[in-house]
Amino acid sequence: MNSTDRTVPVDNYLTAGEPGLAGWLCTHDHKRIGILYAIGITFFFFLGGIAATLIRLNLIVPAGALMSAETYNKAFTFHGVVMVWFFLIPSIPATLGNFLLPLMIGARDVAFPRLNLFSWYLYVGGGLFTIGALLLGGVDTGWTFYTPFSTMFSNTHVVLAVIGVFVVGFSSILTGLNFIVTVHTMRTVGMHWFRLPLFVWALYATSLVMVLATPVLAMTLSLIALERLFGVGIFDPALGGDPLLFQHFFWFYSHPAVYIMILPAMGVASELITCGVRRRIFGYRFMAWSMMAIAVIGFMVWGHHMFVAGQSMYAGIVFSILSFVVAVPSAIKVFNWVATLHKGTIDFHAPMLYALGFVGLFMLGGLTGLFLAATALDVNLTDTYFVVAHFHYIMVGGSVMAYLGGIHYWWPKITGRLYPEGPARFAAILMFFGFNLTFFPQYLLGYLGMPRRYHAYPEPFQWLNVLSSAGASILAASYLMPLCYLGWSLWRGAAAGPNPWRATGLEWTTTSPPPVHNFPLPPVVNEGPYQYCP
Ligand code: HEM
Numbered sequence: 029m030n031s032t033d034r035t036v037p038v039d040n041y042l043t044a045g046e047p048g049l050a051g052w053l054c055t056h057d058h059k060r061i062g063i064l065y066a067i068g069i070t071f072f073f074f075l076g077g078i079a080a081t082l083i084r085l086n087l088i089v090p091a092g093a094l095m096s097a098e099t100y101n102k103a104f105t106f107h108g109v110v111m112v113w114f115f116l117i118p119s120i121p122a123t124l125g126n127f128l129l130p131l132m133i134g135a136r137d138v139a140f141p142r143l144n145l146f147s148w149y150l151y152v153g154g155g156l157f158t159i160g161a162l163l164l165g166g167v168d169t170g171w172t173f174y175t176p177f178s179t180m181f182s183n184t185h186v187v188l189a190v191i192g193v194f195v196v197g198f199s200s201i202l203t204g205l206n207f208i209v210t211v212h213t214m215r216t217v218g219m220h221w222f223r224l225p226l227f228v229w230a231l232y233a234t235s236l237v238m239v240l241a242t243p244v245l246a247m248t249l250s251l252i253a254l255e256r257l258f259g260v261g262i263f264d265p266a267l268g269g270d271p272l273l274f275q276h277f278f279w280f281y282s283h284p285a286v287y288i289m290i291l292p293a294m295g296v297a298s299e300l301i302t303c304g305v306r307r308r309i310f311g312y313r314f315m316a317w318s319m320m321a322i323a324v325i326g327f328m329v330w331g332h333h334m335f336v337a338g339q340s341m342y343a344g345i346v347f348s349i350l351s352f353v354v355a356v357p358s359a360i361k362v363f364n365w366v367a368t369l370h371k372g373t374i375d376f377h378a379p380m381l382y383a384l385g386f387v388g389l390f391m392l393g394g395l396t397g398l399f400l401a402a403t404a405l406d407v408n409l410t411d412t413y414f415v416v417a418h419f420h421y422i423m424v425g426g427s428v429m430a431y432l433g434g435i436h437y438w439w440p441k442i443t444g445r446l447y448p449e450g451p452a453r454f455a456a457i458l459m460f461f462g463f464n465l466t467f468f469p470q471y472l473l474g475y476l477g478m479p480r481r482y483h484a485y486p487e488p489f490q491w492l493n494v495l496s497s498a499g500a501s502i503l504a505a506s507y508l509m510p511l512c513y514l515g516w517s518l519w520r521g522a523a524a525g526p527n528p529w530r531a532t533g534l535e536w537t538t539t540s541p542p543p544v545h546n547f548p549l550p551p552v553v554n555e556g557p558y559q560y561c562p
């Protein structure tokens with residue numbers, strides 16, 4: 029890393045404005061709001077992580093080492109709800125997205141700064157409901173809240189939990205709206221659509237999904253609450269309802285939602301990779317369009333979650349074919365990342381290590397998605413650990429890797445300070461290793477027939493579970509490391525200067541940390557992104 033000016037500017041968004049807590053809790057600055065989210069999602073990540081640790085500890089011995097079946101159900105439900113809605117969905121868009129979107133398009137802020145702050149309060153409010161449900165005794169339905177169990181049989185705090193998710197859903201919708209309007213109306217002079225950085229394209233595609241899919245979730249969850257509280261017959265057959273309807277509604281949101289988790293990660297990976305090899309991204313327009321294609325086609329494949337749920341064979345065939353279709357743009361992206369890396373001189377700094385980890389793990393997750401999309405295979409694999417491995421490869425191997433890569437890459441911009449490179453590389457490598465040790469055995473477990481969501485299992489499955497639990501402890505350590513060295517760098521890190529990576533992109537043209545309104549004068553753009561000359 030090198031740069032020209034090594035002093036941290038005194039007048040930046042961290043130091044300017046109202047001092048103290050009030051200055052943060054009432055801020056309208058997209059950069060500060062990004063940091064508020066970062067604090068929130070870090071909190072929930074470790075909360076969900078504690079539940080994961082308990083789950084993996086329990087599964088070390090076949091009889092279940094730690095918990096009763098009921099407690100186990102509550103542990104994986106809490107883990108799932110927290111990780112999906114309070115960590116993965118907001119992770120990249122709400123933290124890095126909020127911080128970077130205006131900077132990358134040369135704007136002073138997002139289109140609706142107050143709404144942006146309000147979205148953060150909704151996030152916190154939803155979180156309080158969800159934690160409330162836990163403190164009062166927990167929920168045992170799984171993060172999918174499947175009916176009829178959630179509406180008729182569970183006697184846990186389902187209503188409180190769905191209110192929490194309902195509320196945080198609105199945070200997501202409003203953030204999406206804000207981003208869409210920002211990209212449409214606030215691009216600086218010369219910033220045409222096809223000059224946008226790919227991370228901005230990713231945020232735009234993600235925002236469309238957030239705005240169009242999340243209301244369906246909100247509606248579905250309110251119907252659960254209505255049915256539980258007032259006996260309205262939507263899902264209960266005895267009242268004229270249909271439990272399968274719930275699964276359609278739920279996955280109509282939740283399949284697109286998996287793209288809310290992965291599209292921003294794809295955007296981050298593109299930025300990291302092109303900077304790390306100092307080459308223009310291969311097939312920029314394909315990269316942008318394939319994200320839009322994923323966002324659109326992602327709405328047509330929800331039925332692949334219901335192949336064995338009693339849906340007609342013909343519906344199954346259509347959903348299977350469409351699932352293969354949505355894999356095409358994902359494959360295009362992987363191909364283009366590899367083509368960008370090809371023959372380049374790769375700089376193996378920490379963000380690049382995370383990005384490479386992302387590409388590899390996402391590929392393994394995506395390919396096994398095709399196994400599941402083939403109906404004949406899915407009949408055997410559904411509700412086994414194979415599915416658990418599949419979605420963890422995508423969501424943890426993919427999204428979390430990219431999120432951490434992005435945090436490292438933009439850390440100098442956000443804080444004005446450099447992080448220590450050695451520990452960061454070590455953590456990235458340890459994470460890759462720990463991740464594979466945790467989740468690869470789960471593919472084998474699933475293939476051998478171990479069902480998911482059981483607190484006990486037959487003896488022959490033990491050794492693979494022990495491997496997985498061992499991996500989980502390595503993984504946990506690798507997640508704690510960034511917390512330590514990044515925290516350390518806040519006080520001890522060297523001043524970063526405006527552009528420590530010698531990267532292109534408007535965010536690197538302003539000081540680190542940026543001033544309150546980002547740029548002294550609105551920047552003018554007269555070329556496409558990623559003009560690297562090696
Ligand atoms: C790109 C990001 C992706 C993410 C984040 C993701 C995530 C998930 C999640 C969370 C589940 C489990 C849901 C549950 O039952 O709890 C799942 C299942 C599934 N995924 Fe993916 N997935 C992705 C990509 C794909 C792709 C590209 C395909 C197919 C081409 C695919 C096919 C499937 C199928 C068929 C299932 C259902 C398996 C079953 O329940 O038997 N996924 N995925």
Ligand SMILES: [Cu+2]
Pocket residue numbers: 282283286329330332333
């Ligand atoms: Cu799906």
